[in-house]
């Protein structure tokens with residue numbers, strides 16, 4: 001087991017070194033935090049064009065939110081109960097000049113405690129691209145419900161040498177708000193659509209029932225119940241390991257969780273149900289580079305055609 005673990009870490013380190021060497025990722029000195037090179041971004045943009053095209057017939061509303069969200073919104077999502085170890089909080093300096101001088105002295109002396117001079121601001125880093133939407137959707141939906149196209153950087157505090165496990169990465173989402181039937185069909189139809197998109201790019205994906213990384217002992221029950229109710233599906237593909245494939249896209253049915261928390265109701269006045277599909281853009285690019293090689297010009301003709309390369 002230990003041997004496997006070492007082999008896997010080595011595979012992560014090797015792939016990361018290749019990506020950095022090729023200029024696709026730019027290291028920052030912190031595991032999981034990278035700049036992206038031009039070619040990496042180009043592949044992401046081409047992939048996103050496919051996502052936009054697949055969504056166009058349904059005329060989604062396009063909304064873009066910054067990668068920070070109000071603390072109040074954050075607290076309404078239950079993230080603090082479910083995934084406290086992944087959260088990111090924004091702090092700043094609110095002291096006087098004397099306190100500032102002390103802080104700078106400590107910082108220059110290399111004392112980590114300088115951060116104790118900071119205090120929490122009104123914002124948290126966004127943990128999932130759809131969170132900022134819900135407070136903006138409070139109120140009564142029309143009979144048709146809503147379909148929203150979102151994209152933002154999200155934060156997960158999970159430093160890792162696995163290049164596919166970034167601390168800051170982009171999710172492109174389509175979120176459905178409506179009655180249970182509308183939310184569930186969204187989840188199911190997009191799962192199928194997304195699988196097709198990934199397969200058309202030569203990715204040997206599998207759809208699996210999944211659970212979120214709920215925290216602690218209570219989290220174990222949450223995981224089991226999420227699996228049992230089939231609320232979350234992931235599209236996975238081997239990147240650094242065949243045995244431990246990586247989730248590149250996920251489809252979630254939240255039941256009335258966000259409808260209740262943010263007072264979103266259906267046309268009939270019932271708590272709205274929501275579902276989202278989230279494409280992990282960096283992971284998809286990493287899967288493409290791993291599967292087809294680091295030079296997109298040498299990728300299979302069918303893949304190049306799909307991506308208009």
Ligand code: ZN
Nearest residue numbers: 128130276278
């Ligand atoms: Zn979402």
